[in-house]
Structures are given as structure tokens and as C-alpha cells.
Amino acid sequence: MAQKLFYEDIHVGDDMPELVKGPIQKLQHVMYAGASGDFNPLHTDDDFARAVGMKDGVIAHGMLIMGFAGQAITGWVPKKYLKKFGVRFSGMTKPGSTISITGKVMDKRVENGENIIFCEVVARDENEDVKITGHFEASLPNRN
Amino acid sequence: MADLSKVGTEYSPITWEVERGKIRELAKAIGDPDPIYLDKEAAVAEGYKDTPAPPTFLIVPMMWCDKMPAIINDLKINFMMLLHGEEEYEYYRQIYPGDVITGTPKVTNIEEKESKSGSRMDMVTLEVLYKNQRGEDVAKSRSLIIERK
Numbered sequence: 192m193a194q195k196l197f198y199e200d201i202h203v204g205d206d207m208p209e210l211v212k213g214p215i216q217k218l219q220h221v222m223y224a225g226a227s228g229d230f231n232p233l234h235t236d237d238d239f240a241r242a243v244g245m246k247d248g249v250i251a252h253g254m255l256i257m258g259f260a261g262q263a264i265t266g267w268v269p270k271k272y273l274k275k276f277g278v279r280f281s282g283m284t285k286p287g288s289t290i291s292i293t294g295k296v297m298d299k300r301v302e303n304g305e306n307i308i309f310c311e312v313v314a315r316d317e318n319e320d321v322k323i324t325g326h327f328e329a330s331l332p333n334r335n
Numbered sequence: 336m337a338d339l340s341k342v343g344t345e346y347s348p349i350t351w352e353v354e355r356g357k358i359r360e361l362a363k364a365i366g367d368p369d370p371i372y373l374d375k376e377a378a379v380a381e382g383y384k385d386t387p388a389p390p391t392f393l394i395v396p397m398m399w400c401d402k403m404p405a406i407i408n409d410l411k412i413n414f415m416m417l418l419h420g421e422e423e424y425e426y427y428r429q430i431y432p433g434d435v436i437t438g439t440p441k442v443t444n445i446e447e448k449e450s451k452s453g454s455r456m457d458m459v460t461l462e463v464l465y466k467n468q469r470g471e472d473v474a475k476s477r478s479l480i481i482e483r484k
Binding site: 192 | 357360361363364365366367369370371377381382383387389390391394395397398399415418419420421422423424425426429477
């Protein structure tokens with residue numbers, strides 16, 4: 192659970208606490224398919240995945256990796272302060288991968304009376320291959 | 336290839352009743368142990384009315400309402416050549432159990448691009464503005480769907 196966080200405590204260049212997820216099991220693909228409603232067999236059926244060109248079989252849902260990034264973010268910035276969160280999917284994730292989520296504060300400024308922090312977020316596997324790059328914005332309270 | 340004449344098309348709305356169990360199920364599937372998503376008392380102690388929907392929750396109404404496959408068919412995109420390029424959310428209000436959210440998907444852009452390797456692809460941007468049962472804006476999603484050619 193995110194701890195209390197104030198605008199004054201955040202500085203440009205600060206790192207978000209790293210979150211490490213995995214190794215991802217195929218079972219988690221099945222759980223995520225059921226939870227999200229994305230039943231594309233590319234994520235759960237090795238025979239199907241091979242038939243469409245994935246020689247090692249199924250790959251994880253990109254949205255699962257975005258979900259990991261969301262966990263990292265709202266483990267640091269309380270969910271109620273999150274204003275915007277977006278990602279670009281840049282690589283496929285195979286079962287067995289361990290995913291590290293890192294983030295950094297790129298800017299902070301007051302906009303329309305709100306204390307906004309602008310951050311980047313990246314998910315990489317154990318070989319440093321980038322899976323998603325993204326950004327998020329949060330509106331933080333003042334200490335007083 | 337994607338039907339370029341579809342820019343500006345609005346689809347019939349998605350309506351979704353948000354259940355506490357579905358919020359919990361998504362948090363469990365992601366493996367997020369944060370008690371605000373799992374336990375109402377913990378959420379209330381942190382200043383929420385109830386267990387809030389996690390940041391990526393809007394995938395749930397989009398996929399469970401079978402809307403995405405219907406839109407992909409309507410756009411004449413080959414499902415086998417489909418990639419999810421980008422996903423972005425703007426959050427205006429929390430989404431809580433018992434909320435009934437309604438979203439109207441709209442195609443806001445379609446363009447053809449060439450990748451670094453020289454292959455061509457169509458990039459389709461789909462936006463959905465979600466409102467709750469009180470007519471308040473709760474969130475907007477923007478998805479970039481790529482069809483390889």
C-alpha cells in the first residue's frame with residue numbers, strides 16, 4: 192500500500208521504488224484471461240501460438256505487464272492521486288520471464304492549482320529487454 | 336486493411352456494472368496484494384469510499400462486453416495481424432463497486448505508417464469516454480491498435 196506522499200517530498204530525478212514480478216507462470220496468463228476477458232488463445236494455447244508464428248508458444252498479455260506497472264505506480268503514489276497513465280507495448284513477454292518495473296520523476300509543476308508530477312515508467316525482463324515504456328501523472332497534496 | 340472511411344465512427348455504448356469481486360479478481364490476476372483493492376475496510380481507511388478499480392480496470396468492460404472483437408470486425412482488421420500498440424488512461428473519478436459505467440467507443444484516427452523495416456501497417460486510435468450512473472465522467476481510455484500488412 193502506498194505511503195503518504197506530498198508534493199514537496201518529490202524531486203525531479205527521483206526514482207520510483209522498483210517492483211520485480213515473476214517469474215511469470217502460464218497459470219497467470221489463464222488467470223489474467225479470465226479476469227480481463229481477453230481470451231485470445233495466443234496467451235493460453237501453445238498450439239495456437241505456434242500456429243501463428245510464436246515458436247516458443249504462448250506470450251503474456253501486454254495488459255498484464257501494464258497491470259504490473261500499475262501495481263508499481265499505485266504502490267508508490269496513492270491510486271486516488273493518479274491522473275493519467277499510458278504505455279507503449281514494445282516487446283513480447285514469454286512465460287518464465289521476470290519483469291522489473293522502474294520509474295523516474297521527469298518534471299513537477301503546478302497546473303490549474305494542482306501539484307502535478309510527471310513520471311516515466313519502464314518494464315524490462317531479466318535480459319534488460321524493454322517490454323513497455325510509459326508515463327504517468329499524479330496530483331499530489333501539499334504537506335500543509 | 337483497416338477501413339479508412341471509419342474515422343469518426345461512434346459505436347453503441349458499453350454498459351458495465353462494477354462488482355467488488357471483479358475488482359478483486361483483476362488485482363489477484365495481476366498479483367497486486369494492495370489491500371485497497373481487496374478489502375473495503377482497508378480502502379476506507381485510506382480515504383476511499385470502497386475498493387477502487389485498479390488503474391487498468393477499463394480493459395474489463397471493453398473485453399467482457401465483446402466490444403473489441405466487434406469493433407475490429409467492423410474496421411475490417413485481420414485479427415491474425417493485430418497488435419496492441421499503446422494504451423492510455425485519464426482518470427477523473429474513482430470507479431467503485433456498484434457503479435454502472437457506460438462508455439462510448441469512437442474511432443478518432445486511422446493512418447498508414449511504414450515501420451523501420453519497411454513493412455506497412457495501419458494505426459487505429461480508439462477512444463472511450465466512460466461515465467458513471469450519475470452522468471459524471473470517470474475516465475477516458477485511448478487504445479492504439481496496429482494491423483500489420
